Each structure stands twice: as C-alpha cells, then as structure tokens.
Amino acid sequence: MKLQQLRYIVEVVNNNLNVSATAENLYTSQPGISKQVRLLEDELGIQIFERSGKHLTTVTPAGQEIVRISQQILSRVESIKAVAGEHTNPESGTLNISTTHTQARYALPDVIKGFTARYPKVSLHMHQGTPSQMSEAVSKGTANFAIATEALHLYQDAIMLPCYHWNRSIVVRKDHPLAQLGKVTIEELAKYSLVTYVFGFTGRSELDTAFNLAGLQPKIVFTATDADVIKTYVRLGIGVGVFASMAIDKEQDDDLVAIDASHIFGASTTSIGFKRGTFLRSYMFDFMERFAPHLTRPVVEKAIGLKNNQEIETMFKDIELPVR
DSSP, X not given: OOHHHHHHHHHHHHTTTOHHHHHHHTTSOHHHHHHHHHHHHHHHTSOSEEEETTEEEEEOHHHHHHHHHHHHHHXXXXXXXXXXXXXXXXXXXXXXXXXXXXXXXXXXXXXXXXXXXXXXXXXEEEEEOOHHHHHHHHHHTSOSEEEESSOGGGXXXXXXXXXXXXXXXXXXXXXXXXXXXXXXXXHHHTTSEEEEEOTTSTTHHHHHHXXXXXXXXXXXXXXXXXXXXXXXXXXXXXXXXXXXXXXXXTTTTTTEEEEXXXXXXXXXXXXXXXXXXXXXXXXXXXXXXXXXXXOOHHXXXXXXXXXXXXXXXXXXXXXXXXXX
C-alpha cells in the first residue's frame, strides 16, 4: 500500500469518479491511475469502486470507509509536512483562502496587504465560490481557511470562529422615492422590486426571514453573488438594492443613496473556519488575528480543544464582536 494509491482513490472520488479529470488534475496518465487503483484493490482483496466496462460507477460500501480513512491519512501527512515547515522555514509556505466576493472585495484587502508585507515568502491564494464549494474546499484540504456567512451547517468537520457582525443597507438612485426618506419600513420596501444576493449567499437568509416575519413577499427581480453587480443594476433602475453596508464605497458610489436597514434585517455574522485536526502554521494564526483581532492564538487554541461548533458558539457568547 502506497500513499500515492491512497491519493489516487481520494482524488478519483473528488472528481466524481472521472479518472480522466483526475489524471489531468494530478498531471499524470489515466492508465497509470487505473493501474494503481487496481493494484490497491488486489492487495486489499476487495473492490473500492464498482465498474461498468472501463468506467467507474459508484464507490462500494467498503470503498467509502477506505476513502474516508485515506482522507484522514493524507491530512495527517500534510500536517507532518506543516510541522516540518514550521521548524525549518517558519515564514515560508502557502495560504489558501476560500471566500465570497463581498469578503474578498471589501473585508480582506487591508488584511492581505499587511499580511503579505509581513510574510513575503508565503504564497497566498484566494478562491471565490459558493457556500458548498467553500465548505468542500476546506473539507478536501484545498483551502486552509473559509471565510463565510451562510450555510455554516455545511462545516460540521470544521472549526468555525465568529469574526464580526455586519448589517445591510437599502441602496437606490438619487431620483428614487425612497431616497427622500430618512428611515424605510419593511412595508415601504415591499412595494418595490429588489436587487439582492442569490439565496444562500452573504446573509441572504436574513432578508427572507424579515419578510416572512412581516407576512410579506419580497419582489426580487434580480440576484447576484457580487455586490458590485447588484449596484450596476440599481444604477440601471432595475430595482432597489439590498446588500452588505460594507460594500458601499462613499467615493465610487456617490451617485447612489444608501439607507441603513439594520432596523429591518437582523445582523449577520461572518466566521472563519478550518478543518478540524489541521496543524496551523504561525503565519496562519497571525492571519486570523489580523482579520479578527479577538482571535488571538490562545483563543483559537482554546476553541480547537472544544468538541464541536456548538461549544465554540457558547465560548464566544459573551465576547462582543465588532460591527462592520
């Protein structure tokens, strides 16, 4: 049994049993992967995958257990490498972050600027994705951190640490009737077509919850994952924008009117998460503290020692998080 074989079966599963895609991602040949998978199955005396001709169709029940354990083994191997790197090159390495457009565009620039200046030998990569893609990236180990607001139930095998609260604004053109109001009620907002986030993105659930509690149906005519795209369609007169207040640039958006909507919609909480069992390099602890100053190394290490995210929520219950 070889680590390479374990890596192959895990990547085959990650690529939806597509051996060609797996070979392309691993920069190797399809026959080579197929041969190694067969050799592993022969050694174990069981089938990991069921086949139809030359194609893999499903993972067998035994194969599911083998893949799960293989993922754990490969994760520990990466941790061993990380430990070695921490002692030989403490300020060199990689940092992969998976997040949304709003976080990447408005919450992270200053953090990343300071981090890269402090750690010029750390290769930092940022990936934008859906909540499911972000959680999957952390689970597979392709992302060290996920910075997320929605769908935290997808991160059962991750440690999720709350970073800050944020509110929404109602954004309209200067000639819109709502622009003349100092405060907008949900009943007034319900009269207009809305341009907002796709369901499942960036705190969208709070919008739906607020309308449901008021017994109203929002008239959503356009959705996007990108706050800048939403602003474009607000400018076109397609509808009233509802998105994160942090995404309003006072200089670039001076043609729009932003109205605080914190009295209508509940605040959302952004969290940073990493896979449970991950060995965190010193620069990773530093990144978390730069992003959320209350996440000092002792605080993070204490959270790591807790059993689940429910206990972590309790731990942070009395900590006053910043509002952005």
